Amino acid sequence: MIRLLLPLVLMLAAGMSAAEDRSSLWPDIPKATGAPHAEGNAYWRKHHMEMMRHDRDLTMRDGDRMIAASLKGCFDCHTVKDASGATVTYASEKHFCRSCHDFAAVRVDCFMCHRSTPDGIDETDDHAALTGRKAGDILAYLRAIGEGGE
Amino acid sequence: MERTLYREIKATGPVWQVAIWLGLFMAAMLASVVYVEHHGHAVTGMTNHVVWGLPHVFAIFLIVAASGALNVASMASVFDKVQYKPLARLSGVLAMALLAGGLAVLVLDLGRPDRLLVAMTTYNFSSIFAWNVLLYTGFLGLVAVYLFAQMSRGMPPGAIKSIGTLAFLWRLALTTGTGSIFGWLVARPGYDAAIMAPLFIAMSFSFGLAVFILVLSALYQLADRPLGAGLVIRMGRLLAIFAALVLYFTAVQHLTNLYAAEHAGFEAFILSDGGIYTTLFWGGQVLIGGLIPIAMIYHPTFGKTANAARAASVCVVLGGFAQVYVIVIGGQAYPMELLPGYTVTSGLGDGAVAAYRPRWPELLLGLGGVALALLATGLAAKVLRILPTNLSDANTGQEG
């Protein structure tokens, strides 16, 4: 019983440490450009879906396009470039939304229809729905992970 | 007549064989769904002109047959036909299984089947489709309660009759809703008719009983239990009446349409100029689905055998598929008149009959739904006590 409880207690203690020294399990969230959201990151992490849905309905049903929120607006600050300098799309683990959503294992449905990069970037086959990974690709992917990141 | 004993069937070799085959068909269905989900509906034969194809033909046949399959139980519980009471449990199970199979095909063919939860929680009540979602799920729940009532001891007298009556009325509403999916479409000349609802009710009586006869015969053959010829012959005679009823409503629908000049084009398309659709209408729906089974049942010598009922059931099922194909696909293939009095042509199929060539993912999806329904029925027969051990004529008190 104690052998079960002790590791659990230790993990809990580790998890409750200060925000600065996060455990290595915490996702590596890419830094954004531009001014931070006034409400704070914690608020946004918790409420961004409600806010997106609310603003989406205002735009779609009421035609209000002057509200200060649009999905494409997010990517003005939250784009991520990979090692070669190309903007990554939702297909890449480095994409801003993927960094937390992969960690939380919550599926993001937006990018079946919306683009995941600013206008002008050629998304082509890198798009979320078209990862088109076949068996051989999965092995190559795993090998790449083993070599330390894609 | 001894008391009816319901027992589970034993999992013999032949039962396993059938189960494995059905499982393979279901696996093929799932494979085809993954394939279509990955590549998009472009890999099917459905287009922007014929938007509902072979999967929907299967689904609608299964759903219509499902509500009709409950008929046997309704005849027993609601109309007090004692000779059908031993069959009532199988009737309920088959109704649920067929509906589940049809719904599976419908849901898996959606453009976004991952949004099933949205479909089940967000409703636009002007849409008959939305009402159908509630009718279908309610039917499953209601028949489950009905089955429970039939199978549990110590039910108060009259309880089974009340639940059975509710299920019977619900199934009539369900079939009316299914027919109205087409009947309430004002845009297309092949639909837009109030008679679609009663036509579908007649179809459900006919297809449902045919499927029931075939499944009953197959299960008793597999389980090696006696099934009396008299019972089957009696159901066969009922099937002939239902098939005639379908022919009647079909005749009324087309005769009415022929009277209206605005529908002359569509009537000519179905009745003479439509190629495959004309063949399926006259050869499939009328001949194989109507006239031949009726002739078989009323034949002076052949009609007195149980095989006549079974053969007639096969014909009704085949004719039923042809009928649903003509309704669903023929109705879409015929071009719409954008402006009465003008012919409309374009590079994109306006004014021309739309071509539809079903491809294998659609066929596998449809067959998978059938397999699901049959597998669910077989599983229920194996696990639950729904099949009487002895349905021979001597036992059920039939005349020979």
Added chain:
Amino acid sequence: MTRIKGAELSRRDFLRSGAAVASATLAPGVTLIAFGGSQAQAAADAGKRWGLLIDAGKCDAGCSACVSACRDENGWGGHGNPDTDAQWIRKVTLKNKTTGHETSMPVMCQHCAEPPCVDVCPTGASFKRADGIVLVDKHTCIGCRYCMMACPFKARSFVHEPIVNQKSHAPRGQGTVESCTLCVHRVDAGGTPACVEACAGAGHEAILFGDLNDPDSQISKRLAEYPSAALRPDLGLGQGVRYANL
């Protein structure tokens, strides 16, 4: 206040939307015809009813500028299969059965007042805005295609393959249904649909866009003065798109 960055973005969006650009670059005369309403509307105003008046007499049978413009604006390029490719707007040839007179005209979503597609959608994804524009809410669309069965004009398309490189103002994806949006992203910013602009740019000026509820708008005056017809008048749908000189 909050979201300072956002406010700058929305101004940027507005400028990018092209509406302001369009009104600056088009010739004054064309602007007068092409513009239907006032500038700077930012919401679906229930007092407005957007519509189109298409003059089939001015439509050139060999021209498909409206189709190309819609395709470029909304990003629904073809995949090489006309049966499954999206077609938000198409050119049709109309021939009078009695007289033999032929005209050509574009057909798109008619933005009906009583849309059959809105009635039949099981989830309510197909909806009509307060200003009469009929749209598909692709967040709720399950891809059942019942609206495509119900539309008398075959205006709707189903997306048959995975989509990439969408325009940010026109999201579209596999498995949902779509149709002409009357360039709602432009209209909401005070602009006109791309097809209207392109037709004017090609010199035909066959498509007129405006507010049907405003008696002083160009389109209302034109409709009051000259005869026009709607497609499938027998259905009584109250379309926002009307045709003249058929």
